[in-house]
Amino acid sequence: MTATPPLPYPNADAPSQDLIAACVHCGFCLPTCPTYAVLGVEMDSPRGRIRLMKTVWEHRLGADAPGLEDHISKCLDCRACETACPSGVEYGKLVEGARSQIVVARPRSPIERLIRAAAFEWLLPHRRALGTFATLSIAAKRLGMGSLLRATRLGVARRMADLLDLLPAHSTATRSATISARGTRRARVAMLEGCVMGSVFGETNAATARVLARNGVEVIATVDQTCCGALHAHAGERELARDLARRNIAAFEQVTADAVIVNAAGCGAAMKEYGWLLKDDPAWSARASAFAAKVKDATEFLGDLGMSERPGTLHARVTWDDPCHLLHGQKIRDQPRALLSAIPGLEVVPLAEADWCCGSAGTYNVTQPDLARSILERKVANIVRTGADTVVTANPGCLMQIQSGLRQAGHKVRVVHLMDLLDEAYRTG
Numbered sequence: 416m417t418a419t420p421p422l423p424y425p426n427a428d429a430p431s432q433d434l435i436a437a438c439v440h441c442g443f444c445l446p447t448c449p450t451y452a453v454l455g456v457e458m459d460s461p462r463g464r465i466r467l468m469k470t471v472w473e474h475r476l477g478a479d480a481p482g483l484e485d486h487i488s489k490c491l492d493c494r495a496c497e498t499a500c501p502s503g504v505e506y507g508k509l510v511e512g513a514r515s516q517i518v519v520a521r522p523r524s525p526i527e528r529l530i531r532a533a534a535f536e537w538l539l540p541h542r543r544a545l546g547t548f549a550t551l552s553i554a555a556k557r558l559g560m561g562s563l564l565r566a567t568r569l570g571v572a573r574r575m576a577d578l579l580d581l582l583p584a585h586s587t588a589t590r591s592a593t594i595s596a597r598g599t600r601r602a603r604v605a606m607l608e609g610c611v612m613g614s615v616f617g618e619t620n621a622a623t624a625r626v627l628a629r630n631g632v633e634v635i636a637t638v639d640q641t642c643c644g645a646l647h648a649h650a651g652e653r654e655l656a657r658d659l660a661r662r663n664i665a666a667f668e669q670v671t672a673d674a675v676i677v678n679a680a681g682c683g684a685a686m687k688e689y690g691w692l693l694k695d696d697p698a699w700s701a702r703a704s705a706f707a708a709k710v711k712d713a714t715e716f717l718g719d720l721g722m723s724e725r726p727g728t729l730h731a732r733v734t735w736d737d738p739c740h741l742l743h744g745q746k747i748r749d750q751p752r753a754l755l756s757a758i759p760g761l762e763v764v765p766l767a768e769a770d771w772c773c774g775s776a777g778t779y780n781v782t783q784p785d786l787a788r789s790i791l792e793r794k795v796a797n798i799v800r801t802g803a804d805t806v807v808t809a810n811p812g813c814l815m816q817i818q819s820g821l822r823q824a825g826h827k828v829r830v831v832h833l834m835d836l837l838d839e840a841y842r843t844g
């Protein structure tokens with residue numbers, strides 16, 4: 416009797432064989448892949464990575480193989496390949512599945528375990544701790560700590576210096592609050608505070624609520640909500656991502672709202688996939704799918720609802736950069752452009768490769784600093800070519816990455832969230 420070989424992947428989060436089978440190896444995705452453009456290596460393309468995942472299923476490569484981790488880690492999870500794929504391959508689910516298996520299969524060093532625990536367990540899910548960390552880091556940046564860390568030439572210190580470079584000049588924190596609709600109420604929504612948005616870009620959360628209220632939308636406070644878990648899922652920490660998803664679902668079930676509004680594209684994409692994340696949990700899968708159906712990006716919601724109040728005039732030459740997880744993750748393209756065009760006085764100029772990643776990609780700019788820098792340089796060059804004085808986007812990672820790239824290249828171009836720009840236009844009006 417022949418013994419059945421053990422499963423090649425450690426657990427049920429493994430990249431689905433059905434999703435892998437959808438790839439017909441046509442290669443249409445290759446010209447859209449930023450890592451393939453930089454490295455020119457098949458195994459650093461979507462098709463090559465899918466092939467690697469299949470090779471593990473065929474027992475020809477271990478889930479703990481360093482080569483597998485290397486190529487999977489270099490993927491941005493930007494999902495541009497999904498948009499390009501004529502066969503509908505859901506690449507984001509595949510790569511996050513592969514990462515979850517590598518995390519379990521390959522033993523981590525004590526320092527790696529400590530860094531992951533600090534980021535994913537002690538900071539991101541705890542707003543107060545993350546806020547304190549952000550405030551101290553910004554203070555350290557102002558005191559020139561980045562240069563000191565870089566001078567040590569130690570790998571960990573340089574990564575910390577890279578992290579400081581990304582931070583904005585100041586942070587603001589907000590808590591979820593109820594804001595009444597102006598005029599006739601057209602909708603009632605709850606809003607995700609978010610970990611980074613809530614503790615660093617709190618003013619953008621407040622601006623989002625004000626813009627919605629201006630347009631007849633009541634925003635209601637939601638207590639007990641937490642980090643969405645996108646960064647955890649992105650880094651292969653599926654169990655932690657599921658815990659956070661359950662907490663958010665339970666929190667938002669406490670309020671009656673037409674939609675759950677998110678102003679961070681990465682968070683919105685992850686929350687729209689809570690049904691997939693919890694599909695194997697019988698107690699939560701239906702609740703997760705019902706919750707996911709209510710999640711809307713702020714630009715998507717307002718764009719579809721239509722503006723009831725005309726913004727005031729702003730004079731600037733602006734360009735729009737699509738966050739990957741808005742365009743490729745959520746397929747939202749037209750609404751943010753329509754909102755931008757609705758602000759009188761703006762000259763909106765197109766950005767070449769607006770649909771290309773900026774290299775932020777969750778924690779990519781810290782874990783893959785050299786590749787992230789190459790990808791960012793391409794974005795900065797495209798922005799500079801537009802002659803715009805303002806870049807508009809809708810994700811905290813993109814805001815920090817693009818601002819840092821422009822600053823380091825010596826360009827005084829403002830980078831702003833679309834909701835902040837709309838709020839500014841309403842206030843001038």
Ligand code: SF4
Pocket residue numbers: 447448449450451459460461464489490491492493494495496497506
């Ligand atoms: S997600 Fe982005 S980086 Fe990864 S394979 Fe697809 S296009 Fe390339």
Ligand code: SF4
Pocket residue numbers: 437438439440441442443444445461462496499500501502503504
């Ligand atoms: S992922 Fe899609 S576009 Fe890329 S090779 Fe496979 S089938 Fe073709």
